[in-house]
Amino acid sequence: MRIKEIIVVEGKDDTARIREAVDADTIETNGSAVDEPVLEQILHAQQKRGVIIFTDPDYPGERIRHIVSQYVPHCKHAFLPKHLARAKQDKGIGIEHASVEDIREALSSVYELTEDWKETITKDDLIAYGLIGGPMARKRREQLGIRLHIGKTNGKQLLRRLNMFQISSEQLDETMRQIIQEERNE
Known part of the structure; x- marks a missing residue:
């Protein structure tokens, strides 16, 4: 499965795991301290190929998702439930712990935020x-x-x-x- 968009992940372990699951390029934020050069790289990627934000299902991952989506408009979003991102031996949670199948499933169910959305659900x-x-x-x-x-x-x-x-x-x-x-x- 080839992904056209560039996938934003937290680190090199996430990149390695995603590449086991799909043919895709990634940009690593190197954790939740996302700096401006990385945000500029993500903005450039969005303009050229599009971006999918695929961060860990925890507080730091949600924080990164928020920072990137505020800086870079029109990103797509992929989500992985926490129970599918748990490490078997320790308490770690992350994309790098997910199965290849679960990563493929998450990346096949991508959403794009729209700026002109109307509230249909109350x-x-x-x-x-x-x-x-x-x-x-x-x-x-x-x-x-x-x-x-x-x-x-x-x-x-x-x-x-x-x-x-x-x-x-x-x-x-x-x-x-x-x-x-x-x-x-x-």
């Missing part, structure tokens, strides 16, 4: 599905993030991501029906 929708303000909210948000490939979020972030990634009300409804049905079957 806070009331999240409340109705028990995604905020209920005893199962956190678990349901995690399941929804995994299934829609939008990452782990809190309630406020979830509403923003659903709308920015243009998830339709129908997609949300169908996915939540599946999640709720599986909860009933447990």
